[in-house]
Amino acid sequence: MTPQSPVLLVVIPLIFAFLTLPFGWWRKGLCYPITLVALSLSFLASLHTLHTVITTGTIHYWLGNWEPPWGIEYVVDHLNAFVLVIVSFVSLVVAIYSKRSVEQELPEKIVFFYCVFLLQVAGLLGIVVTGDMFNLYVFLEIASLAGYALIAIGEDGAPFASFNYLIFGTIGACFYLLGVGYLYVSTGSLNMADLFQILPDLYQSKVVLVAFAFFMVGVGLKMALFPLHVWLPDAYTYAPSTVSALLAPLMTKVGAYVMIRIMFTVFKPQFCIELIPVTTILGWMAAGAILFGAVMALAQTDLKRMLAYILVSEVGYIALGVGLANRAGLTGAILHILNDSFMMLALFLVVGAIMYRSGKREISQLRYLHRRMPFTMAAFVIAALSVIGIPPTCGFFSKWYLILGAIDASQWAFVAVLLVSSLLNVILFxxxxxxxxxxxxxEHAGGGSELAITIEEAPLSMLVPILIATAGIMVFGVLSGKIISTVIQFAVPKCF
Amino acid sequence: MIAAFDLVLLLFVLICAIAAISVKDLLSAVIILGAYSFFMCLLWAEMGAVDVAFTEASVSAGIGTVLFIAAVSKTKRRSKD
Amino acid sequence: MFDFILSKYNYWIYIILMMIGFYAMIGKKNLVKKIIGINIFQTAIILFFVSTAAKRGGTLPIVEHAHGHGIHHIHAASYVNPLPHVLMLTAIVVMVSTLGVALAIVIAIYRRYNTLEEDEILEQRK
Amino acid sequence: METIESIRPLLAVLVTLIGALLIVFTGERHRNLREFWTILVSVLKFVIVISMVPFVLEGRVLEYTIITLTQGVSLQFRVDQFGLFFGVLASALWIATSIYSIGYVRGLNEHAQTRYFFNFALCLSATMGIAFAGNLLTLFIFYEILTVSTYPLVAHKETEDAIMGGRKYLAYTLIAGVVILFAIIFIYTLTGTLDFKPGGFLLGRGQSTTLIFLFALLILGFGVKAALMPMHEWLPTAMVAPTPVSALLHAVAVVKAGVFGCLRIILYVFGPELLHNLDLWLILAYFAAFTVIVSGMYALAQDNLKRRLAFSTINNLAIIVMGAALLTPGAITGSIFHMGSHGFMKITLFFVAGAIYVKTHKENISELDGLGRQMPLTMGAFTIGAMGVAGTPPICGFISKWYLAMGCLEAKQVIFLLVLLISALMDVAYFFPIIYNSFFKIPKEAINPHLDEAPAMMVVPLVITAVISLILGIFPNAFFHFFNLASTAAAKILGGM
Incomplete structure (x- = not known):
């Protein structure tokens, strides 16, 4: 008997998203608990899925009991089980956090917000869980559409930023769809596992090459890989704080997941490495992303915008790990999906909390903040150290594996980029x-006089998620070896 | 599939697409886009994709145009390009 | 050569349409025009999918007299492939959803800047 | 070599970490309770560290593995003689420093005291981790924690100078950290292990050019904290920190961690044999000797007391590295022992500088005339420390320099003996005027002729450290078997040869 959890974890948020509408219409306050229930259930389901995968191996779930390759199949192996847990957990944490922030920023749109929020999570989970190329497109669009809508309800510049995102996102999705079409024309299948079997005979075919190119461009746009990142900084700067805290950690990471999935488990690694030098190109693009993101972040005076550029650079790390195309590099990339989710979560949550309390986010306006919000700022420092890569925070360990991979591959330029980016991040933070x-x-130099600054810490419903994220950064750092030996080493595609 | 009919439809589709993006009046552009969708669904019906054609006719040419008209009426009709 | 181009005419048209849509999305300054571009782009892709399914002489993929008349010989070759059609039904729905969201955003932009021209909006945001 | 599983090293690290948290949550409102935590934790830590001495002296190794970090490398503590030596030194001096700190910050009514004590505790936790680290990665992890937790201490005054000092410190140490990280990962790809081994584990791995390159990187990296000469610039700048911090930085935690790292690299990663094969030892020794001479000359030119002490520190650290680079039993024993003796002597000197500052707000050497009559205890302690640093018997500095000199002869390198002697002369040259002026010179302006010492919380620690450095000079094995630890460590390293 196959467990139902893979499908449940997508269906639950989907159903609850529509439940929020009638209940929210009746009582506005109900939306928040409904969201929490949905996401907790979804998180439990994803944990169960991960557990099943670890104990019994890959789960194949046939939707409606239609046998693949005709029906849609949900395949959960170590890689997606891992990403599923990240997505569902991060979204749960953001949901807990959302209450006060949404009440303050979007008082009239609470019902709408939670409905779309759940749709967004359902879309993200669906992307990860599915084993069917076209189904992936549908979920990708669900997630993206929800994302456009969520970003658009933000502050002044938001609709325009969201519109730009929509244009680029749609181009990306269309390219992906074209890729699916080309692949279908040449193979007659949409099932990933099936494609993995069929494709090797067709690697010489131009159609397959074109399909692959379309996939890479489409996914690159969705995950904001430099130089396809142009929509990201504006969108994440103007989005409501909760939304940036949800999208920044997850949307790009899910994009990265799709990239890994397509490159290595739909196509074979040999294809991306030997037949066409995709990984090399990807590596250089990633190196560009890392440096460009960091340098652009240096030029920003707005804290949230700075983080958005740092996100561009963090996406580069994952892509670099993939581009190295060896075991250590991929381990680093997959580990960084986890680590960066939590780092970005913590940072964007902190910025949201600062804005909630003071309405400020210019870096020069942050003076005395450590007295007003000591815990929030402590969390910021820890997350910052993690981005820089100071042990024992988790960011260090992903860097460890990435550098290890780069040395293994004798890519000295990438080693240099990784090391230099650490230093740039030091300056930034x-x-x-x-x-x-x-x-x-x-009056402070040497004197003991204390200004009358009272503690105005963020409310508990915001502080607890921040602390959870920070604890995650520390814990995943120390436990990284354990995480790798139980999950990630199986998640790395077999042939490495 | 009748090649001549096919070609004529494709030609119409092409003309409508070019017209839709070059007309300066947005309401006209939207109406032309509706026509474009309609020709497109004729083309699909002719190619054997009747179900797609029906959906396109009702959803895209129908609802889509309505949405467009609603949006244009709430904003501005004139466009600079 | 000419035959080759002619025999694949709907693919050529689909590429031209796609380029038209793409141009409108990137090149046009008016936001509604951009959305029209999206629409054309997406229909072009649907056209591509439908074309892949179509066959000369193929008929609708509905099996006649499937019930009660014994076993018929079903010649798969004589039907058009229904699977892309099914996919495209979903794609059309996605397309219209995108359209809806995009238009809603455009209305929100108009409320804020009182214009739909990208250059004027950028001018105001400085 | 017998290995015992023991949780003690972990406890030694954790106790200060918990202490740091207690300090934060007690906060500014209950100052006495907060200071009580500091003292309690420092004493507890010392007891835990001391309790490991008997095992280690018997030649056993205490080991505790927390968790596997990556294939073949764990977050692991392993207490050997060398590590324990450093651990004992740091924890013993921390007690003195924390008592002194309390006197200092209260005497000056410093701001942000909670942050100050919190970071202090964090630093010590990291130092202990460095001392007991069983492999390079663990060492590096704590090394970086040390870097980051020292930054707020350097920038503590929050003046423009202090912030610049903090930036400079971060820039130097984090760049060094990146260099070290690269080298560590490279070594990991070569060998698949990072565990320290007396006599080194790199022998026979990799090409010699690669190894030379790695050695250079590692020495440059750790040399930053050890303030070897072209990388020393941050240390005098960091003198803007409060004096107990300088004492901690320059006598115990930070610079010694750098030296400790260098010695671990020289003796436990590369090992004497490999360094001999690659002919690196002589280059390193010359490199260090250069620092010894140049820093001595710099020290002579300083008028600010703390800056002069800083250059004297650079000088002594280079002597330690030079000794280790000579790779003879005497030199290694001497250099390890000098880590300890220099720690006690230099912390005394910094304590004295702080006491003078708190009492008279004087920082420059030219202003100290006649101070000996006002603060005889303080200046007496200074005399002991200064003479010790110069290597006068019967103070502990003499013993370490004696062994270092023996080591130079064993290695048949008379030039380094000369360097040692010149540096001793320079020590005398830059310390003796201070002592002479403060006791015998008649001050230009009227000075308070009566006994007027700094608060007891400050005087007691500095007297104690001075006395200990005297006792260690007479009985090098007193208290904690310092000398035995150093000499057995040296024997074990060379036993691998």
Whole structure:
């Protein structure tokens, strides 16, 4: 008997999304608990899925009991089970956080917000769980459409930023769809496992090559891989804080997941490495992303915008790991999907909390913040250290594997990029930390006089998620070896 | 599939597409887009995809045009390009 | 050569349509025009899918007298492939949803900037 | 070599970590309770560390593995003689420093005291981790924690200078961290292991050019904290920190961690045999000797007392590295022992500088005339420390320098003996005027002729450290078997040869 959890974890948020409408119409306050229930159930289902995968191996779930390759199949192996748990957990944490922030920023749109929020999560989970190329497109569009809508309800610049995102996102999705079409024309199948079997005979075919190119461009647009990232900074800067906290950790990571899935389990690694030098190109693009993101982030004065550029650079790390195309590199990439989700989660949650309390997010306006919001700022520091890559936070360990992979592959340029980016991140974050912590005012230099600044910590429903995310950063750092030996080493495609 | 009919329809589709993006009046552009969708679904019906044609006719040419007209009427009709 | 081009005419048209849509999405300044571009782009892809399914002399994929008249010989070759059609039904729905969201965003933009021209909006945001 | 599973090293690290948390949550409102935590934790830690001494002296190794970090490398503590030596040194001096700190911050009514004590505790936790780390990765993890947790201490005053000092410190140490990380990963790809082994584990792995390259990277990386000469610039700048921090930075935690790292690299990663094969030892020794001479000359030129002490520190650290690079039993024993003796002597000197600052707000050497009459205890301690650093018997500095000199002869490198002697002369040259002026010179302006010492919380620690450095000079094995630890460590390293 196959467990039902793979399908449940998508269906639950989907059903609850529509439940929020009537219940929200009746009582606005009900939306929040409904969302929490849905996401908790979904999280439990994903945990169960991961557990089943670890104990019994890959799950094949036939939707409506239609046998693949005719029916849609949900295949959950170690890789997607891992990403599923991340997605469902991060969205649960963001949902807990959302209450106060949404009440403040979007008081009239609460019902709408939670409905679309759940749709978004359902879409993201669906992308990860499915084993069918076209089904993936549908979920990709569900997630993206929800994303456009969520971003558009943000502050002043949001609709326009969201519109730009929509244009680029649609191009990406259309390219992906074209890729599916070309692949279907040449193979007659849409099932990933099936394609994996059929495709090797057709690697010389131009149609397959074109399909692959379309996939890479489409997914690259969705995951905001440099130079296809142009929509990202605006969109994530102007989105409501909760939305950026949901999309920044997840949307790009799910995109990265799709890339890994297509490159290595739909196509064979040999195809991407030997037949056409995709991985090399990807590696260079990623190196560009890392440096470009960091340098652009240096030029920003707005904290949230700076984080958005850092996200561009973080996506580069994952892509670099994939581009290295060896075991250590991929381990690093997959580990970074986890680590970066939590780092970005923590950072964007912190920015949201700061904006909730003070309405400010210019870096120069952060003075005295460590006295007003000591816990929030402590969380920020830990997340920052993790992005920089200071052990024992989790960011260090993904860097460890990435550098290991780069040395294994003798790609010295990439090693240099990884190392230099660490230093750039130091400048980036210590600029903020200096502003928030140090007070070079005369009355403080050596004197004991304390300004009358009272603690105005973020409300508990925001602080707890922040602390959870921060704890995650520390715990995953220490446990990284364990995570790799139980999950990730099986998630890395077999042939490495 | 009748090649001549096919070609004529494709030609219409092409003309409508070009017209839709070059007309300066947005309402006209939207109406032309409706026509484009309609020709498109004729083409599909002729190619054997009757179900797609029906959906296109009702959803895209129908609802889509309505949505467009609603949006245009709430905003501006004139466009600079 | 000419035969080759002619025999694949709907693929050529689909590529031309796609380019028209793409141009409108990127090149046009008016936001509604951009959305029209999206629409054309997506229908072009649907045209491509439908064309892959179509066959000369193929008929609708409905098996006649399937019930009660014994076993018929079903010549798969004489039907058009129904699977792309099914996929495209979903794609059309996705297309219209995108359209809806995009138009809603455009209305929100109009409320804020009182214009639909991209250059004027960028001018105002400075 | 017998290995015992023991949780003690972990406890030694954790106790300060918990202490740090207690300090934060107690906060500014209950100052006495907060300070009580500091003292309690420092004493507890010392007890835990000392309790490991008997096992280690018997030649056993205490080991505790927390978790596997990556294939073949664990987050692992392994306490051997060398590590324990450093651990004992740091934990013993922390008690003195924390008592002194309390006197200092209260005497000056410093701001942000909670942050100060929190970071102090964090630093010590990291130092302990460095001391007991069983492999390079564990060492590196704690090394980086140390870097980051020291930053707020350097920038503590929050003046423009302090912030610049903090930035400079971060820039130097984090760049070094990146270099080290690269080298560590490279070594990992070569060998698949990172566990320290007396006598080194790299022998026979990789090409010699690669190894030379790696050695250079690692020494450059760890050399930043050890303030070897072209990379020393951050140390004098970091003197803007409060004096107990300088004491901690320059006598115990940070710079010693750098030296400790260098020695681990030289003796436990590369090992004497490999260094001999690659002819790297002589280059390193010359490199260090250069620092010894140049830093001594810099020290002579300083008028600010703390800056002069900083250059003296650079000088002594280079001597330690030079000794280790000579790779003879005497030199290694001497250099390890010098880590300890220099720690006690230099912390005394910094304590004195702080006491003078708290009492008189004087920072420059030219202003110290006649101070000996006002603060005889303080200046007496300074005399002991300064003479010790110069290598006068019967203070502990003499013993380490004696062994270092023996080591130079064993290695048949008389030039380094000369370097040692010159540096001793320079020590005398830059310390003696201070001592002479403070006791015998008649001050230009009237000075308080009465006894007027700094608060007891400050004077007691500095007297104690001075006395200990005296006792260690007479009985090198007193208290914690320092000398035995150093000499057995040296024997074990060379036993691998």
């Amino acid at each position: 210590f600029r903020v930390i200096e502003h928030a912590y140090l007070e070079p005012d005369e």
